[in-house]
Amino acid sequence: xSDGRFAYDGLDRVLHEKARLGLLSSLVxxxxxxxxxxxxxxxxxxxxxxxxxxDTLHEAGLIEIWKGFEGRRPQTVVRMTSEGRKRFVxxxxxxERVIKDALPKASGAAGRAKPLPPGFQPA
Amino acid sequence: xSDGRFAYDGLDRVLHEKARLGLLSSLVxxxxxxxxxxxxxxxxxxxxxxxxxxDTLHEAGLIEIWKGFEGRRPQTVVRMTSEGRKRFVxxxxxxERVIKDALPKASGAAGRAKPLPPGFQPA
Numbered sequence: 001x002s003d004g005r006f007a008y009d010g011l012d013r014v015l016h017e018k019a020r021l022g023l024l025s026s027l028v029x030x031x032x033x034x035x036x037x038x039x040x041x042x043x044x045x046x047x048x049x050x051x052x053x054x055d056t057l058h059e060a061g062l063i064e065i066w067k068g069f070e071g072r073r074p075q076t077v078v079r080m081t082s083e084g085r086k087r088f089v090x091x092x093x094x095x096e097r098v099i100k101d102a103l104p105k106a107s108g109a110a111g112r113a114k115p116l117p118p119g120f121q122p123a
Numbered sequence: 124x125s126d127g128r129f130a131y132d133g134l135d136r137v138l139h140e141k142a143r144l145g146l147l148s149s150l151v152x153x154x155x156x157x158x159x160x161x162x163x164x165x166x167x168x169x170x171x172x173x174x175x176x177x178d179t180l181h182e183a184g185l186i187e188i189w190k191g192f193e194g195r196r197p198q199t200v201v202r203m204t205s206e207g208r209k210r211f212v213x214x215x216x217x218x219e220r221v222i223k224d225a226l227p228k229a230s231g232a233a234g235r236a237k238p239l240p241p242g243f244q245p246a
Contacts, residue, residue: 001149001152001153001165003164003165003167004164004165004166004167005149005165006145006146006148006149006165006166007145007165007166007167008141008144008145008148011141011144013141016139016141018131018134018136018139021131021134021221022129022130022131023129024225025129025131025221025224025225026124026128026129028225028228028229029124029224029225029228030124031233031234031236032236032237033236033239041126041127042124042126042127042128042129042130043127043129043130044126044127044130058246064245065245065246066239066243066244066245066246067243067244067245067246068239068240068241068242068243068244069242070240075243076246077239077243079236082233085229085233088225088229089226089229089230092222092225092226092229092230093226095218095222096222096226098144098148099215099218099219099222101148101152102147102148102151102152102211102215103212103215103216103219105151105152106151106208106211106212106215107212107215110154110205110208111154113154113155113156113202114155116156116189116191116200117191117193118191119191119192120189120190120191120198120200121189121190121191122187122188122189122190123181123188123189123190123199
């Protein structure tokens with residue numbers, strides 16, 4: 001096995017983080033965009049966490065954030081950019097490769113491991 | 124769409140973190156275990172990061188850490204536990220569902236989004 005075989009450089013941390021993965025999945029399923037409150041409910045995030053993750057996605061150019069009013073109430077609408085869509089597809093395809101690599105080995109028969117050399121102790 | 128639809132509670136952060144995902148994939152492909160130096164090379168981690176992530180996986184009961192000597196040199200060997208294998212399979216299957224959910228929507232034709240309500244401005 002070669003060096004870096006499991007470094008998974010294609011798994012961009014901006015997209016891989018669990019809450020952001022949920023946000024991107026929500027947005028890709030709703031091309032007209034989602035309101036702040038809708039995203040909060042779909043992804044079960046606090047206001048603070050949602051804001052922080054949206055900032056990260058926005059800075060990376062993956063989403064657009066629009067601000068306006070619905071009647072007198074301030075409203076925020078979030079949409080995926082076409083660049084975001086492209087990078088999300090690339091990320092998901094990389095993730096698919098990781099699973100195809102690991103799942104057959106993980107779910108197959110484990111078999112018995114070789115005994116450790118003499119004198120080895122559990123940490 | 125119901126609340127929590129994209130919360131992805133099944134994606135345990137202990138397993139989802141990118142470096143640990145690489146470590147678990149390495150170990151599941153090597154049932155006899157891997158030496159510290161082998162894991163470091165396969166996952167391209169520094170000594171400090173590797174130690175920290177191994178501690179996290181060990182505390183979660185996913186791996187065994189064995190210490191001994193090879194000649195006069197101290198040696199660490201890491202193996203996946205059967206509990207770790209079981210949880211890794213469950214995690215990978217959950218990840219597979221996330222991809223099956225998102226990838227068709229992300230890679231299909233986006234179509235044109237509806238215009239935003241009047242007065243909305245980009246943040």
